[in-house]
Amino acid sequence: MGKDDAKIKELEDLIASSQYNKRTQKAIGQYKAQLAKLKVKDEARKSGGKGGEGYSVRKTGDGTVVLLGFPSVGKSTLLNSITDADSEVGSYAFTTLTCIPGILDYEHAKIQILDVPGIVSGAASGRGRGTEVFSVLRSADLIILLIDVNYPEHYSVLLNEVYESGIRINAKRPDVKIKKTAKDGVKIGKTVKLSYLDNETITAVLKEFKIANADVVIRSDITVDQFIDCIEDNKFYTPAITILNKVDMVSPEKAAEVAKKINADLLICGKDKEHLEGLKKLIFKKLKLIRIYLKEPSNPPDMDVPLIVFKDFSIKDICKKLHKDFVKNFKFCRVWGSSAKFAGQKLTMKHVVKDGDVVEIHLR
Ligand SMILES: Nc1nc2c(ncn2[C@@H]2O[C@H](COP(=O)(O)OP(=O)(O)O)[C@@H](O)[C@H]2O)c(=O)[nH]1
Numbered sequence: 014m015g016k017d018d019a020k021i022k023e024l025e026d027l028i029a030s031s032q033y034n035k036r037t038q039k040a041i042g043q044y045k046a047q048l049a050k051l052k053v054k055d056e057a058r059k060s061g062g063k064g065g066e067g068y069s070v071r072k073t074g075d076g077t078v079v080l081l082g083f084p085s086v087g088k089s090t091l092l093n094s095i096t097d098a099d100s101e102v103g104s105y106a107f108t109t110l111t112c113i114p115g116i117l118d119y120e121h122a123k124i125q126i127l128d129v130p131g132i133v134s135g136a137a138s139g140r141g142r143g144t145e146v147f148s149v150l151r152s153a154d155l156i157i158l159l160i161d162v163n164y165p166e167h168y169s170v171l172l173n174e175v176y177e178s179g180i181r182i183n184a185k186r187p188d189v190k191i192k193k194t195a196k197d198g199v200k201i202g203k204t205v206k207l208s209y210l211d212n213e214t215i216t217a218v219l220k221e222f223k224i225a226n227a228d229v230v231i232r233s234d235i236t237v238d239q240f241i242d243c244i245e246d247n248k249f250y251t252p253a254i255t256i257l258n259k260v261d262m263v264s265p266e267k268a269a270e271v272a273k274k275i276n277a278d279l280l281i282c283g284k285d286k287e288h289l290e291g292l293k294k295l296i297f298k299k300l301k302l303i304r305i306y307l308k309e310p311s312n313p314p315d316m317d318v319p320l321i322v323f324k325d326f327s328i329k330d331i332c333k334k335l336h337k338d339f340v341k342n343f344k345f346c347r348v349w350g351s352s353a354k355f356a357g358q359k360l361t362m363k364h365v366v367k368d369g370d371v372v373e374i375h376l377r
């Protein structure tokens with residue numbers, strides 16, 4: 014064990030054995046900040062010269078979903094069931110050694126699903142192909158936590174691995190602005206009452222990151238961990254769903270009991286191709302995909318084949334998706350549908366579309 018490993022362990026023990034309260038929050042905040050810094054250093058060392066480049070899988074399609082689970086929970090089987098992929102299935106661990114992509118065709122959306130090697134505890138710190146897995150994970154628009162009904166205990170391990178890899182699932186980025194300044198110390202503005210942080214702790218934690226002068230504005234009731242996330246500014250906020258797999262192997266009562274324990278969003282039998290509509294629908298919903306219909310000037314729109322985009326996409330995002338020159342050559346657009354004030358409203362690239370809108374793009 015290296016010097017940093019020992020220090021990490023010492024800090025983790027200190028944090029675990031301390032009660033977080035008004036009196037201790039400053040010290041705990043400082044430990045947590047020191048720990049966060051050591052972990053960054055540790056990750057850089059473990060990924061070596063590779064810089065965490067991971068598998069070379071190009072993002073394609075309308076959204077990317079990563080299947081995450083321990084070895085043998087049925088990831089490859091599920092990928093083969095819901096996509097065009099042909100991934101090797103095996104009854105032993107580590108069958109899948111590379112990242113296998115497949116495309117799920119659903120409601121005109123082409124959703125890329127990635128089957129990555131099973132992770133094991135400690136993956137976030139570089140063991141068992143973790144570095145590669147997590148670089149794929151960080152590119153996900155949605156993460157599926159796949160749990161084998163026989164191993165519900167995997168759930169908390171997965172959650173921990175995902176957290177340690179810098180991904181905050183089903184969480185909103187906290188509303189915190191930190192602007193470094195040249196002098197005058199740390200100035201803190203708050204629009205909410207903070208339950209877990211006082212000014213002294215905020216200042217002490219910033220100091221650990223060598224920030225002595227800053228304007229800080231906090232608009233959500235954050236914890237010290239969330240504050241550190243905001244300082245590091247390298248976290249990913251990704252939606253996730255928990256899917257309980259292989260429910261054919263146990264009684265319905267047992268499956269329901271396990272599902273409750275891990276708060277599963279859906280129970281499936283990944284082998285059973287015919288009954289996975291519910292999962293496809295859930296994936297589409299969780300990706301927050303919407304349908305846009307394109308129209309050419311003086312022609313009716315093509316209402317058969319929508320363009321699938323993410324909710325909150327702007328016209329500019331749509332242009333980028335359509336063609337590499339569209340942004341450069343954009344003149345204006347007209348929009349029909351719920352995002353427009355009136356039918357055929359003339360709008361700029363900043364306009365944000367809504368599900369079912371008809372869009373006509375005018376280029377120079
Ligand atoms: N009973 C049952 N077995 C399954 C199911 N899905 C996968 N398996 C089996 O579990 C084993 C591991 O599957 P695989 O897809 O290779 O898991 P992976 O390592 O997560 O990719 C294989 O023997 C599969 O046939 C399922 O829904 N029900």
Ligand SMILES: [Mg+2]
Nearest residue numbers: 088089108109
């Ligand atoms: Mg596999």
